[in-house]
Amino acid sequence: MATKQPHNVRWGFMATGWIVEVFTHDMLIDPSLRGADDILHTIVAVASSTSKVKAEKFIAGNNIPSPCAAYGTYDELVKDPNVDIIYVASPHSHHFQHAMLALEAGKNVLCEKALTVNAKQAKILIETARKKNVFFMEAVWTRYFPLCIQIRNLVKNNEIGEVLRVSADTSVGKADAENAWDVKHRMVNKDLAGGALLDLGIYSITWVFQILYNTLPPAERKPPSAIASQMVHYPLTGADESTSMLIEFPKSTPSGKFKSQGIALTNLRVAVDPDEKWSAGPSIRIQGTKGEIQVYGYPYMPTKYKLIPRKVEGQPDPEIKEVVAEFPGNGRGMYWEADEAARCVRDGKLESDGMPWEESLVILELMDEVRRQGGLTYPEKIESTEYPLEI
Numbered sequence: 411m412a413t414k415q416p417h418n419v420r421w422g423f424m425a426t427g428w429i430v431e432v433f434t435h436d437m438l439i440d441p442s443l444r445g446a447d448d449i450l451h452t453i454v455a456v457a458s459s460t461s462k463v464k465a466e467k468f469i470a471g472n473n474i475p476s477p478c479a480a481y482g483t484y485d486e487l488v489k490d491p492n493v494d495i496i497y498v499a500s501p502h503s504h505h506f507q508h509a510m511l512a513l514e515a516g517k518n519v520l521c522e523k524a525l526t527v528n529a530k531q532a533k534i535l536i537e538t539a540r541k542k543n544v545f546f547m548e549a550v551w552t553r554y555f556p557l558c559i560q561i562r563n564l565v566k567n568n569e570i571g572e573v574l575r576v577s578a579d580t581s582v583g584k585a586d587a588e589n590a591w592d593v594k595h596r597m598v599n600k601d602l603a604g605g606a607l608l609d610l611g612i613y614s615i616t617w618v619f620q621i622l623y624n625t626l627p628p629a630e631r632k633p634p635s636a637i638a639s640q641m642v643h644y645p646l647t648g649a650d651e652s653t654s655m656l657i658e659f660p661k662s663t664p665s666g667k668f669k670s671q672g673i674a675l676t677n678l679r680v681a682v683d684p685d686e687k688w689s690a691g692p693s694i695r696i697q698g699t700k701g702e703i704q705v706y707g708y709p710y711m712p713t714k715y716k717l718i719p720r721k722v723e724g725q726p727d728p729e730i731k732e733v734v735a736e737f738p739g740n741g742r743g744m745y746w747e748a749d750e751a752a753r754c755v756r757d758g759k760l761e762s763d764g765m766p767w768e769e770s771l772v773i774l775e776l777m778d779e780v781r782r783q784g785g786l787t788y789p790e791k792i793e794s795t796e797y798p799l800e801i
Contacts, residue, residue, distance in 0.1 A: 416441070416448055419752040422455035422493035422517075424484055424508055425500045426468040429522065432742050433497060434472045439739035441749065449752045451745075455479040457487035459500070484508060488515035495545070495755055498522060501596050503603035503792045503801065506531040509546075510797045513538045518545040520751045524608040527788055529774035530795050536767045545754050546761065547747075550616055552710050553764045554746035557735040558620065561696070561703055561715055565625045565663055569717065571700030572662050573625075577673040578617035578694045580610040580709045583681025588646060597678070598647045603788050605649030607641075607777060611676035613709040615773055617694050618657055618672030624769060625663045633772050635660040635669070641784025644678070650786050652677040657776065682708070692716075701728070707735075711743055 421437065423430050437451045453474050458464035462482035469478050481487045488496065488511055495518040498508050502524045509521045513535060525548040526532045539546035552558055565573055584590040587598070596602045597609060623631050636658035644651040657672040682693045694705035694712070701720045707713030713735050719728035737743055754762055761767050781787070791801050 414448075416450040417752070417756040418450040418452055419755055420452050420454040420492055420494045421748075422457065422487050422490060422496045423453065424457055424487060424496055424498045424512065426456065426458045426464055427499060430468070430497070430499045431472060433499070433744050433748070434474065436741045436743070436745040437748055438473070439741050439745060441745070444738040444741075444745065444749075446745075446749045449749060449756065451748055451752060453478055454492045455481060455487055455490050457481035457484050459484060484511055488512050488517055494518060495520060495751060497549070499549075501602040502608055503527060503601065503788070506535065506795070507797060507799060507801060509535050510538060513542055513544060513546065516542050516544060518751075518755050520547050520549050520747070522549045523612050524548075524603075524777070525770050525774065527603050527608070527792055529771055529778050532771055532774050534795055534797070536771070539760060539767075543760070545751065545759060546767070547751055547754070548765050548770045549747055550612070550765050551744050551747040552613060552616055552712070553620060554750050555712065555735065555743055556746070557712055557715060557733065559764075560733065561705070562620060562625050564703065564717065565621055565696065565698075568664055569700070570696065570698030570702055570719075572665060572667055573621060573696060573698040574662055574668055574670050575673070575697045576618050576621045576670075576694070577675070577697075578614040578709050579675040579677075579682045580613040580693070581675065581677035581680050581682045582610060583679070583684065585679050587644070587651065587678050593646050598644050598649050598651075600647055600649050600788055601792070603792055604647070605644070605651070605653075605786065606676040606678050607650050607653045607780065607786070610678075611653050611655070611674060611777075612773075614674035614676055615655070615657075615672075615776065617705075617709055618674050619769060619773055621696055622659050622663055622670050622672055623772070624764075626661065626666065628766075628768075630661060630666055631769075632660045634658060634776060637776060637779050637783075639780045639783050641780070641786060643784075643786070648786075650784060651679065653780060653784065655776075655780055 465480035642652040662670040692704035
């Protein structure tokens, strides 16, 4: 019997920034090292919005095998017939325009988080993907870590009982932010939709939602029933440097018996891991009626978890289970979301169960409300749903 060949998915990259370098490194690692023998990733095109030379330097500097086309415009990239799926990795201020460009050209799209600046933009992208009958997914890479899938399954299987609270903190510790970043840096530049919420807070929100929302059957998932937040604005630009969110859900997981609460934190100045040894404890706590799960490592790249059962009177002390993440081929973990996207394209799926369109929309609606409460707005062109629009 002949061995079935892996399905080859041909990628085009829209942008050449740091995150694309990380993605490229992971994509070039042999999929069989992580047990993904059914798919193959080939990078066939890279586009820079500024020059073809920059795209060529990116290809050479990241050892992308030939043939790989270099383009100096995104219009050329989306017209390339050899490209099956486009990875949109421009600043999130530009996601709507760039994802629309790819979708309108009939391309499958994996778009970096935050998917868009607001929910209205995301709705249009989803409608366009549906109309064009192409795959479209927000690239929340953390969702596809085997460690995260294990944790979600523990919750679904009632291992820690009814989960009533999830707290997650994504804070990076740039105490002297004014000297760490120029005012034009994407982290603090409102012209690029900068700030803690959209760039970092999305990961804290991701943990709240992947546990308290995604673990319920789709028909049982309900948007937050209450949202309260506090925001501190960065004095030099007006972007948010600190945002704290308290999110109430009408149904707990897995049975829906109670209400539940998510606490999502993000801050540019304080650090969730001040001594870089995780002495401060876990960045995420998932608390249920029968115990809790503590997750270590930054929320975007968790490295281990502890399952701590609740002490039962008259019983021996419970055994604490510790699981450490593995990153085959010395990767960062971005290859798992690429694998998911490739399989969805192969199977003709329009969206992923791990990060479905409806959930991306609910999360963006949450962030819209948090921005409203905090008085955070971005330039009109960035918030616009007009397409095409030069930004």
